[in-house]
Amino acid sequence: MFGFMETPPIYPDQASKFAVEYDYLFWYMSAVVAVGGAAVYALLIYCCFRFAKSPANTRPQRILGSNKLEIIWTVIPLLFFLSFFVWGARVWDTAIGIPPEAARREYFVVGKQWMWKVQDPDGLRQINEITLEAGVPVKVTGTSEDVIHDFGIPAFRSKFDVVPGRYTAAWYEPTRPGTYHLFCDQYCGQGHSQMVGKVNVLSGADYQEWKNGTYRTPFVNAAAMAGKATTKGPLDGSPAWRGRLLFHKLQCNGCHFTQSPDDPTPPKAPSLENLWMTKRELSDGRTVTASDEYLRTAIRNPTEHVRSGWKAIMPAFHTGLATELDIIDLTAYIRSLKPGDLPYRNEKSPTPIGGAPKASQGNPNPPAGPDGGKK
Ligand code: HEC
Numbered sequence: 001m002f003g004f005m006e007t008p009p010i011y012p013d014q015a016s017k018f019a020v021e022y023d024y025l026f027w028y029m030s031a032v033v034a035v036g037g038a039a040v041y042a043l044l045i046y047c048c049f050r051f052a053k054s055p056a057n058t059r060p061q062r063i064l065g066s067n068k069l070e071i072i073w074t075v076i077p078l079l080f081f082l083s084f085f086v087w088g089a090r091v092w093d094t095a096i097g098i099p100p101e102a103a104r105r106e107y108f109v110v111g112k113q114w115m116w117k118v119q120d121p122d123g124l125r126q127i128n129e130i131t132l133e134a135g136v137p138v139k140v141t142g143t144s145e146d147v148i149h150d151f152g153i154p155a156f157r158s159k160f161d162v163v164p165g166r167y168t169a170a171w172y173e174p175t176r177p178g179t180y181h182l183f184c185d186q187y188c189g190q191g192h193s194q195m196v197g198k199v200n201v202l203s204g205a206d207y208q209e210w211k212n213g214t215y216r217t218p219f220v221n222a223a224a225m226a227g228k229a230t231t232k233g234p235l236d237g238s239p240a241w242r243g244r245l246l247f248h249k250l251q252c253n254g255c256h257f258t259q260s261p262d263d264p265t266p267p268k269a270p271s272l273e274n275l276w277m278t279k280r281e282l283s284d285g286r287t288v289t290a291s292d293e294y295l296r297t298a299i300r301n302p303t304e305h306v307r308s309g310w311k312a313i314m315p316a317f318h319t320g321l322a323t324e325l326d327i328i329d330l331t332a333y334i335r336s337l338k339p340g341d342l343p344y345r346n347e348k349s350p351t352p353i354g355g356a357p358k359a360s361q362g363n364p365n366p367p368a369g370p371d372g373g374k375k
């Protein structure tokens with residue numbers, strides 16, 4: 001209905017199963033209150049005129065109660081209030097009763113002045129961001145490192161307090177892919193208003209890419225609207241992230257690197273950005289597609305296909321140096337590389353989430369808070 005960064009709408013998106021259920025109750029209560037209120041005011045205005053002082057009638061008649069009226073105006077509202085109670089209790093029951101299939105996919109969130117740290121069921125970590133698969137129910141368990149915060153997602157009609165010293169939980173079944181607001185809904189100090197983030201709901205295929213660390217977000221956000229790149233490094237814990245560790249450990253960036261502004265050395269090897277599934281021209285005249293198979297051979301046995309215009313100086317990384325699982329991780333990392341992602345030559349260790357800026361661009365999401373979110 002509304003873009004992510006536009007003025008928050010009065011009526012937020014309905015992006016979870018529960019949101020729909022909740023809204024029915026909300027509109028039912030609003031309708032009853034509106035109709036009831038209108039009836040009371042209509043009666044009030046009617047009586048003002050009907051029983052107004054007039055020359056013919058200066059003293060109103062004395063009325064000494066009416067059991068019929070008393071019963072009507074007690075029982076009818078009571079029935080409505082009881083319907084609020086029964087319906088409300090059922091919706092509440094849905095909200096707090098975590099179904100077993102949701103409990104099997106448990107996310108952890110930790111609130112901290114003033115940021116959200118999120119870890120998904122497979123250990124991938126994000127800051128001020130939670131990524132969910134559409135149609136898959138999940139449980140979210142939370143706690144706090146300092147004061148009481150509240151993990152609130154209006155599009156899911158869900159919020160729950162995270163409390164230092166104990167675990168609290170909620171569950172969602174997101175229904176619509178998209179990006180939604182995440183708020184801290186409990187005033188928690190000076191930086192409270194900056195304790196906001198994004199909820200990314202991805203469809204199945206995109207979600208798998210995301211898990212590998214190779215998914216690049218087309219999510220609409222401030223940076224995208226300003227025409228700036230929205231890319232980020234792979235997620236901590238993902239195959240691509242492990243691949244990045246190996247890329248440094250095996251010193252691939254001794255040859256494949258981004259030329260840094262304060263180091264004139266030109267790269268000794270082709271850039272690996274935007275490489276996956278593109279056509280590669282080889283020195284023997286063939287043109288091949290850079291599939292996973294191609295990448296594996298390029299690492300295991302580089303002389304089998306040498307890029308035209310480059311010397312065959314790349315060492316073969318045999319099984320003693322890189323296991324098959326290592327190659328899968330390296331491949332995931334290469335697949336994830338978009339312009340600006342290839343590290344500098346002298347870059348030693350990869351940057352963890354919420355950490356230092358990347359090689360070629362400033363950190364698009366500077367962590368909030370005076371401590372720079374380093375903890
Ligand atoms: C000594 C320098 C050097 C090192 C170290 C090195 N490479 Fe290479 N690499 C090259 C050169 C030069 C080429 C281009 C010639 C060729 O295709 O063999 C290349 C080609 C590649 C290609 C194919 C690129 C394309 O454009 O199709 C991939 C993929 C690759 N390297 C990955 C890696 C990985 C992963 C590592 C670390 C495990 C690594 N390289 C380490 C020099 C190096």
Ligand SMILES: [Cu+2]
Pocket residue numbers: 111114148149150184185186187188192195
């Ligand atoms: Cu907070």
